[in-house]
Amino acid sequence: MTLVVKAKQRLGAFALDAAFTSECGITALFGRSGSGKTSMIRIIAGLARPDDGQVILDGEVVTDTDRRIFVAKHRRKFGYVFQEARLFPHLSVRHNLSYGRWFAKAAGPAESLDRIVALLGIENLLERRPEKLSGGEKQRVAIGRALLSAPRLLLMDEPLAALDDARKAEVMPYLERLRDEMDIPIVYVSHSITEVARLANQVVVMQDGKVEAVGSALDVLSHPPASFERRDAGALLEGKVESVDARHCIATIALKSAQLRVPGAMLTLGKAVRVRIPSRDVMLAMREPEALSALNILKGTVQNMTQADDATVDVLIDCGGDIILSRITSFSAERLGVCIGAPVFAVIKTVALEQ
Numbered sequence: 001m002t003l004v005v006k007a008k009q010r011l012g013a014f015a016l017d018a019a020f021t022s023e024c025g026i027t028a029l030f031g032r033s034g035s036g037k038t039s040m041i042r043i044i045a046g047l048a049r050p051d052d053g054q055v056i057l058d059g060e061v062v063t064d065t066d067r068r069i070f071v072a073k074h075r076r077k078f079g080y081v082f083q084e085a086r087l088f089p090h091l092s093v094r095h096n097l098s099y100g101r102w103f104a105k106a107a108g109p110a111e112s113l114d115r116i117v118a119l120l121g122i123e124n125l126l127e128r129r130p131e132k133l134s135g136g137e138k139q140r141v142a143i144g145r146a147l148l149s150a151p152r153l154l155l156m157d158e159p160l161a162a163l164d165d166a167r168k169a170e171v172m173p174y175l176e177r178l179r180d181e182m183d184i185p186i187v188y189v190s191h192s193i194t195e196v197a198r199l200a201n202q203v204v205v206m207q208d209g210k211v212e213a214v215g216s217a218l219d220v221l222s223h224p225p226a227s228f229e230r231r232d233a234g235a236l237l238e239g240k241v242e243s244v245d246a247r248h249c250i251a252t253i254a255l256k257s258a259q260l261r262v263p264g265a266m267l268t269l270g271k272a273v274r275v276r277i278p279s280r281d282v283m284l285a286m287r288e289p290e291a292l293s294a295l296n297i298l299k300g301t302v303q304n305m306t307q308a309d310d311a312t313v314d315v316l317i318d319c320g321g322d323i324i325l326s327r328i329t330s331f332s333a334e335r336l337g338v339c340i341g342a343p344v345f346a347v348i349k350t351v352a353l354e355q
């Protein structure tokens with residue numbers, strides 16, 4: 001599946017001028033509030049016409065301003081999930097789901113209700129009305145309803161933004177299953193680095209109506225573009241659970257060549273996981289530190305250094321093919337003599353497991 005989007009649109013004082021191509025899996029549209037993510041998704045959905053642009057899914061043109069093609073939104077057979085679940089309050093969960101299916105009849109073979117219900121873990125909710133569901137449960141039903149309409153593409157606009165952290169954590173594994181088990185491409189709008197780090201295969205970073213960076217999640221997040229909130233900068237790495245020390249609740253994750261220890265006794269051996277290491281949580285040492293409480297100290301070589309406005313330096317460290325980012329003050333960089341090519345030790349204070 002390939003989605004090609006090119007769009008120019010003037011919205012009051014705001015000018016959208018963005019283009020990207022995405023392949024299968026989850027493509028995250030990521031960026032600050034007002035960067036143009038929703039405007040972009042509205043154009044893909046057919047909820048808005050660009051002044052100039054194209055939307056092409058797998059070779060089928062659904063918008064082309066030059067050729068005056070604009071397929072109406074209900075004929076695009078795209079599914080939508082919004083921030084609010086928007087379920088019918090007077091219908092049970094089962095009937096809300098059937099509503100999605102009813103649309104699918106025109107669209108082609110529908111996914112089996114049982115499969116979707118099991119995928120989203122909503123078996124026990126089928127007879128309930130939406131008012132008796134938690135926010136996370138409502139959102140899972142909304143996703144189920146969208147999937148049952150047999151969409152060719154699923155558009156999700158901040159689907160977790162209205163949920164608290166506990167509900168977000170509840171829904172996230174279902175989104176992962178959706179990504180891994182359903183053959184439906186997803187465009188996922190978010191301004192949460194945690195969601196993007198955990199879910200996205202590809203990331204399109206939006207800034208002031210333009211695409212600032214595009215690429216695999218691992219690449220884009222580990223080489224953060226200028227617009228990234230500085231607190232969001234960090235490395236995203238993939239690895240496998242190599243061993244679990246149940247007594248100490250510590251798992252060892254094997255990366256390309258480095259190993260990381262992370263808290264977590266419940267992990268399955270061999271499971272593929274992602275870890276995110278915020279750059280502000282990585283200190284540098286020029287000699288191997290001893291007797292530290294930090295679980296992870298990686299040896300590497302400085303590959304690049306970028307000076308920021310606030311008297312800090314982002315240091316890119318190559319640890320045998322695993323790239324770690326460290327943010328230190330310019331003062332520390334000078335005092336330690338950190339320079340490109342220097343051997344260093346990265347002392348990692350926290351590792352977030354995005355399993």
Ligand SMILES: Nc1ncnc2c1ncn2[C@@H]1O[C@H](COP(=O)(O)OP(=O)(O)OP(=O)(O)O)[C@@H](O)[C@H]1O
Binds near residue numbers: 036
């Ligand atoms: N119909 C409109 N008329 C005028 N300005 C608009 C219109 N729609 C959107 N805008 C402006 O376009 C800009 C981009 O809005 P958009 O909703 O696409 O951003 P976003 O990245 O999705 O933001 P958020 O994360 O806050 O939802 C904003 O400055 C918004 O005020």
